[in-house]
Amino acid sequence: WVPVVGLEIHAQISSNSKLFSGSQVQFAAPPNSLVSFFDASLPGTLPVLNRRCVEAAVMTGLALNCRINKKSLFDRKHYFYADLPAGYQITQQRVPIAVNGSLSYSLCIDNKMSQMVTKTVRIKQIQLEQDSGKSLHDDIRSQTLVDLNRAGVGLMEVVMEPDMCCGEEAAAAVRELQLILQALGSSQAVMAEGQLRVDANVSVHHPGEPYGVRTEVKNINSLRFLAKAVDYEIQRQIEELENGGTILNETRAFDSKLGCTVPMRDKEGKQDYRFMPEPNLPPLILYDAKSLPANMSHQQVVNIDWIHERLPDLPSVKRAKLVEQYGILPEHSFTLLNEDGLTEFFENVVKQTQMKPRKVIGWILNDLLSYLKQHSLTVKESPVSSFLLADLLNLLEKKEISAAAAKQVLAELWKGEGKTPLEIVKEKKLELIQDQKELEQICQVVIDGHENEVMAIKAGNRKVLNKLIGLVQRETHGRSNPVLVKQLLEKKLSE
Amino acid sequence: MRVLWFGRWLRAGAAAMVPAGPPRAAAELLAHLERLALVDFRDAEGVERLQKAIQFADRLQEVNTDGVEPMDSVLEDRCLYLREDNVTEGNCTKELLKNAREKVEEYFVAPPGNIPLPKLDEQETFLQGS
Numbered sequence: 001w002v003p004v005v006g007l008e009i010h011a012q013i014s015s016n017s018k019l020f021s022g023s024q025v026q027f028a029a030p031p032n033s034l035v036s037f038f039d040a041s042l043p044g045t046l047p048v049l050n051r052r053c054v055e056a057a058v059m060t061g062l063a064l065n066c067r068i069n070k071k072s073l074f075d076r077k078h079y080f081y082a083d084l085p086a087g088y089q090i091t092q093q094r095v096p097i098a099v100n101g102s103l104s105y106s107l108c109i110d111n112k113m114s115q116m117v118t119k120t121v122r123i124k125q126i127q128l129e130q131d132s133g134k135s136l137h138d139d140i141r142s143q144t145l146v147d148l149n150r151a152g153v154g155l156m157e158v159v160m161e162p163d164m165c166c167g168e169e170a171a172a173a174v175r176e177l178q179l180i181l182q183a184l185g186s187s188q189a190v191m192a193e194g195q196l197r198v199d200a201n202v203s204v205h206h207p208g209e210p211y212g213v214r215t216e217v218k219n220i221n222s223l224r225f226l227a228k229a230v231d232y233e234i235q236r237q238i239e240e241l242e243n244g245g246t247i248l249n250e251t252r253a254f255d256s257k258l259g260c261t262v263p264m265r266d267k268e269g270k271q272d273y274r275f276m277p278e279p280n281l282p283p284l285i286l287y288d289a290k291s292l293p294a295n296m297s298h299q300q301v302v303n304i305d306w307i308h309e310r311l312p313d314l315p316s317v318k319r320a321k322l323v324e325q326y327g328i329l330p331e332h333s334f335t336l337l338n339e340d341g342l343t344e345f346f347e348n349v350v351k352q353t354q355m356k357p358r359k360v361i362g363w364i365l366n367d368l369l370s371y372l373k374q375h376s377l378t379v380k381e382s383p384v385s386s387f388l389l390a391d392l393l394n395l396l397e398k399k400e401i402s403a404a405a406a407k408q409v410l411a412e413l414w415k416g417e418g419k420t421p422l423e424i425v426k427e428k429k430l431e432l433i434q435d436q437k438e439l440e441q442i443c444q445v446v447i448d449g450h451e452n453e454v455m456a457i458k459a460g461n462r463k464v465l466n467k468l469i470g471l472v473q474r475e476t477h478g479r480s481n482p483v484l485v486k487q488l489l490e491k492k493l494s495e
Numbered sequence: 496m497r498v499l500w501f502g503r504w505l506r507a508g509a510a511a512m513v514p515a516g517p518p519r520a521a522a523e524l525l526a527h528l529e530r531l532a533l534v535d536f537r538d539a540e541g542v543e544r545l546q547k548a549i550q551f552a553d554r555l556q557e558v559n560t561d562g563v564e565p566m567d568s569v570l571e572d573r574c575l576y577l578r579e580d581n582v583t584e585g586n587c588t589k590e591l592l593k594n595a596r597e598k599v600e601e602y603f604v605a606p607p608g609n610i611p612l613p614k615l616d617e618q619e620t621f622l623q624g625s
Contacts, residue, residue, distance in 0.1 A: 073567075
């Protein structure tokens with residue numbers, strides 16, 4: 001069975017006002033307070049296009065390697081629903097603003113993040129369209145409450161071709177798109193706040209045969225649920241077909257509690273949207289350096305080349321720069337960019353310590369990040385600041401404490417009691433024993449107490465030496481430098 | 496395309512309402528159109544009006560449009576005005592809610608989901624009755 005997954009992603013444009021009106025765009029506000037007469041669809045109102053939304057769409061199109069259509073058109077898509085007051089949505093069905101792009105994303109082959117493979121998904125198009133309002137269903141009183149604050153907010157619909165084959169790929173592609181949108185600033189793309197909504201189109205077929213019937217899966221609220229929903233739907237379709245059933249071309253909703261997809265009500269049969277050109281909006285014309293009109297006001301001109309020159313570094317570029325600048329592995333750069341604020345934290349630590357970045361990254365990814373994950377904290381909420389961590393790593397680098405001791409100090413620092421690493425080291429007596437004589441004495445004690453091991457070493461089994469080093473470490477409660485201990489033991493054993 | 500076929504069907508049975516094609520299919524198309532547009536063609540006058548409208552519009556077919564780009568608006572040569580991204584409207588909850596027949600705490604009230612139209616069999620279609 002070959003699963004085929006395509007995605008339709010709606011990203012809310014990050015702008016002050018809506019796509020066609022001057023009402024404010026804001027997440028939580030008193031119901032129907034951010035609604036203009038046009039948003040409420042009162043007769044006699046007309047759409048006026050927001051320049052910022054056009055620029056956001058162009059930026060996104062350029063970042064996704066699309067061809068920007070210098071002339072694009074607006075259309076009306078008709079359907080009836082309480083949160084769509086006009087009875088139609090203004091969208092771009094015939095000629096959208098950007099077409100034929102691509103998005104590269106990476107996947108780990110295994111769970112250990114040690115091998116990454118790069119995949120590409122084609123972007124069919126990006127179009128500008130209006131968001132609808134919000135419906136709150138009150139089943140008890142058999143009514144729907146409608147809040148139009150979201151009605152008319154600008155959306156970029158990104159249509160990805162069915163080049164993906166499983167939930168993991170879909171989630172990875174969306175994650176990369178999220179990072180790109182956030183880097184561009186064209187959308188904040190936070191799924192939890194509804195700024196990024198994903199619908200998945202799933203079908204299965206046998207290799208060599210034509211594509212199977214596809215279903216559309218909606219109501220996916222996070223990347224994790226996206227992967228689950230897609231994988232569940234693939235399984236469901238395979239099971240249905242293997243049992244001799246057929247797949248209906250329907251829309252299904254993902255139930256996150258049950259972890260399955262269920263048919264959606266109110267979506268019976270294929271919808272006929274009766275697309276027609278939006279009569280109140282002339283074509284949207286974009287310009288580039290060559291076609292700039294001479295006698296037009298600056299404010300009325302959107303120059304594609306001007307926007308292209310000012311595109312910020314995309315995530316893939318940022319990762320490459322991190323690898324080159326700090327000598328870390330590509331996998332590390334992925335994790336750094338994946339956690340909000342982690343790159344900054346890492347760079348701050350590197351600035352404040354003499355430890356090599358390649359060693360610092362281990363402490364960031366293994367110790368800091370795993371602790372944050374265990375306690376569900378974001379980097380910004382970390383009780384250990386970059387300053388404190390750098391301080392600790394400096395002690396380690398200067399060989400004042402061992403790595404094992406450093407981990408102990410870090411565990412103390414997590415408590416966030418305001419102590420500095422040095423204070424904790426002194427408190428818990430974790431300093432490395434600098435007195436060579438003292439170390440020699442301890443080594444001698446260990447050697448005297450383990451004749452069998454000594455004989456094995458003298459007979460040629462060097463590995464047993466590690467056991468003796470470990471014993472010395474235990475005696476000193478981790479306060480000995482293993483390299484020095486090894487030297488001392490070897491010297492004694494060769495006498 | 497189905498509308499064009501339907502139009503031909505209506506024109507064919509110009510004077511009398513006796514359909515040339517299968518009445519069931521035409522009734523279904525009519526019902527489908529009614530559902531989409533929420534318009535009621537339920538009586539003879541309605542259907543006749545529709546028929547006349549299609550005949551009237553069909554006169555457009557007499558013009559030869561080979562090789563001519565379709566025009567969808569007389570505004571096509573106008574400049575699409577671009578607005579600056581400033582907040583200039585909103586904050587008129589009270590005024591907007593004045594239009595609402597029912598409201599609950601500043602929300603508009605609507606029926607739950609879309610009310611489905613009665614199914615085709617349950618209706619007394621004009622065409623079936625004739």
